[in-house]
Amino acid sequence: MIWNPEKECLSRKEYDEIQLERLKWIVNRAYDRVPFYKRRFDEIGLKPEHIKTLKDIELIPYTTKDDLRDNYPFDLFAEPMDKIVRLHASSGTTGKPVVVGYTKNDMEVWKENIARLAAAAGVTNKDVVQIVFGYGMFTGGFGLHQGLEHMGATVIPSSAGNSERQLMFMEDFGSTVIVGTPSYVLHLAEVAEEHGLTRDKHKLRVGLFGGEGHTAEMRQQIEKRWGIICTENYGLTEVQGPGVSGECLEHCGMHINEDSFYYEIIDRETLKPIDKEEEGELVLTTLTKEGIPMLRYRTKDITNIEFAPCKCGRTTARMTKVKGRTDDMLIIKGVNVFPSQIEGVILGMDKISPHYMLYVRNEGFMDTLEVQVELADGSLLESYSELEKLTREIRAKIKGNLLIDAKVTLVGPKTIERFTGKAKHVVDLRNK
Numbered sequence: 001m002i003w004n005p006e007k008e009c010l011s012r013k014e015y016d017e018i019q020l021e022r023l024k025w026i027v028n029r030a031y032d033r034v035p036f037y038k039r040r041f042d043e044i045g046l047k048p049e050h051i052k053t054l055k056d057i058e059l060i061p062y063t064t065k066d067d068l069r070d071n072y073p074f075d076l077f078a079e080p081m082d083k084i085v086r087l088h089a090s091s092g093t094t095g096k097p098v099v100v101g102y103t104k105n106d107m108e109v110w111k112e113n114i115a116r117l118a119a120a121a122g123v124t125n126k127d128v129v130q131i132v133f134g135y136g137m138f139t140g141g142f143g144l145h146q147g148l149e150h151m152g153a154t155v156i157p158s159s160a161g162n163s164e165r166q167l168m169f170m171e172d173f174g175s176t177v178i179v180g181t182p183s184y185v186l187h188l189a190e191v192a193e194e195h196g197l198t199r200d201k202h203k204l205r206v207g208l209f210g211g212e213g214h215t216a217e218m219r220q221q222i223e224k225r226w227g228i229i230c231t232e233n234y235g236l237t238e239v240q241g242p243g244v245s246g247e248c249l250e251h252c253g254m255h256i257n258e259d260s261f262y263y264e265i266i267d268r269e270t271l272k273p274i275d276k277e278e279e280g281e282l283v284l285t286t287l288t289k290e291g292i293p294m295l296r297y298r299t300k301d302i303t304n305i306e307f308a309p310c311k312c313g314r315t316t317a318r319m320t321k322v323k324g325r326t327d328d329m330l331i332i333k334g335v336n337v338f339p340s341q342i343e344g345v346i347l348g349m350d351k352i353s354p355h356y357m358l359y360v361r362n363e364g365f366m367d368t369l370e371v372q373v374e375l376a377d378g379s380l381l382e383s384y385s386e387l388e389k390l391t392r393e394i395r396a397k398i399k400g401n402l403l404i405d406a407k408v409t410l411v412g413p414k415t416i417e418r419f420t421g422k423a424k425h426v427v428d429l430r431n432k
């Protein structure tokens, strides 16, 4: 079901018109109300009235995470605090977090955007939805919660962690949809198997994943183990949280909420805008955000846009799967590689579980990579020759696909850390 055909099935011309009108509106607001933007514009002699076409957006300087940090906590807000009804913050590990504020209207738009992606994944008001994202400053829990409640689904805000209790709710409340990070939903599958929660004892049918990427191989594992169909959605705190884009059941990219976000793709090195269909860094501009307008925010996420019509009937442009973040890219002996590419290679193999860790080290002047892979079956540990053989196979497959020579270490079942939120797959041990 298409949640809002009037907004999700427009012609390209209609999207362009809406985007241009809203772009002008937000640029004016940002200039008039946020001293940071006024300063940025004045420094280069740019005035809001210079934005006459969508392409003119390229005149505006980029905004980065550092700009949000430098203006911590509220200096980028375009509304006084009595108009701000919610704060969220990003999950940065170092320094001050990024703080964002929402007005009542921002909350309405957010709900609508989530309802659209949930409907695209086949969720309806008859579903019982268990949200296993963390609630709190992270936008995942509350973001999905409000949108799903808005569409009339029954929401179980069970939050992340306490896996056995999650399974009890799932069985007793008859959850039909699970919403969380793919790594946690995968971990829950493992706990379910240990506790004998078999397919006949639960009613799950759909998974909504986001907050981190996952490869097609990882999705297959999760779908098989739970017996469900999964879609993914994308977003980031700085521009709203979840709700930027979401996949439909055709699984051919994530439909962007074009009436809320203007998207550009820029070259990773030159930082110049490139053809949107080419791969590069995604830059987003909010088109409706009252609380904290974001002009040309550099997401650091690598993707590209597809415009070809989708069979589902929605006409919105789609983002392809995020390949990784520019700051997660590893350079191993001169070869660029994203952790997701390694995941894609190893998860397609037999005898190993979908859990892995990557250790990057400095040896001499070289960066080296150790790929730690967990065995699915512990009995293999008893046969040295089998282990040797599997290690050689994995190494050859990584080399064949990604041209990097990695050290492969096999470890026993359930030895690699499991995550309830976003998984951490890379340990960087290089001296910087």
Ligand code: DLL
Pocket (backbone or CB within 6 Å): 090, 091, 133, 138, 139, 140, 141, 209, 210, 211, 212, 213, 214, 232, 233, 234, 235, 236, 237, 238, 241, 242, 243, 299, 301, 322, 325
């Ligand atoms: O993760 C918002 C979100 C919550 C989206 C729940 C979807 C579902 P942040 O914590 O600010 O916000 O992290 C944003 O997470 O820049 C991406 O690098 C990554 N990310 C989010 N969704 C995906 C995805 C939320 N589907 C950062 N695929 C983003 C790949 C994703 N990466």
